Amino acid sequence: MSTQPDFSLSRSDDGRAYGAATLVVLPDLSRSSNPRSPEARLEEAVSLSAAIALDVRAAEVVRIRAPRPATLFGQGQVEALKARAAELDADLIVVDGTLSPLQQRNLERETGIKIIDRTGLILEIFGERAATHEGRLQVELAHLEYQASRLVRSWTHLERQRGGYGFLGGPGETQIETDRRLLRDRMARLRKELADVARTRTLHRDRRQKxxxxxxxxxxxxxxxxxxxxxxxxxxxxxxxxxxxxxxxxxxxxxxxxxxxxxxxxxxxxxxxxxxxxxxxxxxxxxxxxxxxxxxxxxxxxxxxxxxxxxxxxxxxxxxxxxxxxxxxxxxxxxxxxxxxxxxxxxxxxxxxxxxxxxxxxxxxxxxxxxxxxxxxxGDRRSYNFDIPVTDGARLAWLEANGEMIERELAGETMHVEVRLSSIDKGRFDRMTADAAA
Incomplete structure (x- = not known):
């Protein structure tokens, strides 16, 4: 029988992991060059947890003299975290730092509690908040790239239509080879969809530039x-x-x-x-x-x-x-x-x-x-001279609206104008002229 702890957390009907009892931990390295104080960083970590309504029951700074490759924390600190989580009846420990896949797995085995790091927490927030199709594609691709080296659960959540992206729960470690194939295939499809979205966005941006x-x-x-x-x-x-x-x-x-x-x-x-x-x-x-x-x-x-x-x-x-x-x-x-x-x-x-x-x-x-x-x-306005057909009312009206008209003189069927424009507006006027001539 498997001794793997059950790291699934209860979710609401739409799959969101609200309300999980949480212990937030900030690993503070003694030689850290971070300009922020540990207290300010811990406060931000608590705010990140609150952004998806986790029930933060305690938040602590843990001083680390030298990070351990296997668990990040020392053995005594791991035991203290386990005891503290049990005291709080916590379902989740958020480590406000970067954990390697090995460190995450070892900490989960040692404590018997689900562990996520800062990256996983931020990705979970993005998974909850993305509202547009493009946003959801971007978040899911980022999540899969993060999880590529963390194949500790099956990828059945890829079929989920709403809710989070699986950081805070999962059915357990199964079918690793199948998972890898599903992962590669899904990432390839996401990249193709995002490439299509990016092309559409570029067309819209080109239209706006004109x-x-x-x-x-x-x-x-x-x-x-x-x-x-x-x-x-x-x-x-x-x-x-x-x-x-x-x-x-x-x-x-x-x-x-x-x-x-x-x-x-x-x-x-x-x-x-x-x-x-x-x-x-x-x-x-x-x-x-x-x-x-x-x-x-x-x-x-x-x-x-x-x-x-x-x-x-x-x-x-x-x-x-x-x-x-x-x-x-x-x-x-x-x-x-x-x-x-x-x-x-x-x-x-x-x-x-x-x-x-x-x-x-x-x-x-x-x-x-x-x-x-x-x-x-x-700020960089300068004067320009243009000869515009009097029948081209659109460009004349645009210059009146967006420039500072210095002089205008009618010469037959042509209006000669001197107008002060910024370099930005001069570029837009040039694009209007090119489009009219096309």
Whole structure:
């Protein structure tokens, strides 16, 4: 008879693993170069667990002098974790770090309790939150790539239509060779479907680039307030809660700012420290919207004690997805949540170019932000001369709406105009002209 512990957790009717009694553990290496304090990292781990409604009964920092290849923790620490979990009647231990497949299996055997690491937890959150077809494909592919070396349960959950992706439960270790074949086949199908989706997204992006509207992308650490700001500017109702990864699927809306009839604004998935490489790769097509933006708004929670470290994580992730931080789209930092700062701290915020301080909740500073965005989009304006047939009312009207008309003179059937345009608008006008001539 098998002595393998039953690591399945009770799920709701749609397969979600809400409510599991959980012990959160942060392994703190003595030589860690992480700029965040262990307490701040543990708080984030608890928030991640709360994002899928796990019942966190305790959270602890475990100091590690030297990581053990077999279990990460020392033998005495493993015994202490087992006793602590039994005391709490916990069904699950979340280790806020990276566990190798061997370490995960050994810890489960030693404690008799289901173990997941930070990557597995984040993937589970994404599995719960992805709402669009593309998002679900991306999350499932990331999950399968993560699980490729963790074949400790069968893959029958691949047929599940809703709910999580199997991190917190499973029927046990069976049919390993069949699992590997099913895994390879499913991953190949997912990659093909995502390639088709990416082609469609590219066509849509090309169509938007031909439209006479600049694109502004919101990026930032998860829970920095991007969606709240997006809703305030666009009048949309994107999910915006005090919750990590409240928004996964990108959303686009047109907004009005001074000097522009329309600006396309894109709300993107939040970043986080140690974002699983599988997710960075899987969401690359979605995040390519950022690469094509005319301006990037980096929304920061300036009230958070680790705001600087969070900003460094965002810039690191932007570089990973291919954003050239030196010569790519310009980046404007939006220092959000000033309403959570004391009057003294607000007064001490440095006055420097490159950021705007706001509260997306109260609206403080948002008008200054829109004016700054307008100035950034128009900052390199120069004058151009065009000769346009008087019958081409569309292009003449576009120049009137998007440029600063300096002079216009009728010469027979041609209108000569001198107009001041930004380089962004000049490029869009050139594409309009090319399309009209085609």
């Amino acid at each position: 439209a006479p509207y600049p694109v502004v992308a919101l990026v930032g650490y998860t829970n920095a307030g991007k969606s709240t700001l997006f809703n305030r500017l666009s009048g949309a109702d994107v999910m915006a809660k005090d919750l990590l990864f409240a928004t996964l699927d990108p959303t686009m809306r047109t907004v009005e700012i001074p000097g522009f009839d329309k600006v396309i604004m894109s709300d993107t998935v939040g970043f986080i420290s140690d974002l699983p490489t599988q997710l960075v790769a899987a969401f690359r097509a979605t995040l390519e919207e950022v690469l094509e933006a005319d301006l990037i708004l980096h929304v920061r929670d300036i009230s958070h004690p680790d705001s600087e470290a969070q900003a460094a994580d965002v810039y690191r992730t932007l570089a990973e997805i291919g954003v050239d931080l030196d010569d790519g789209p310009p980046i404007l930092e939006v220092w959000n949540k000033i309403d959570l700062l004391s009057a003294e701290l607000r007064a001490d915020l440095p006055e420097r170019e490159g950021h705007v301080a706001i509260s997306a909740v109260t609206g403080a500073g948002v008008e200054t932000l829109t004016e700054t965005v307008s100035a950034r989009l128009q």
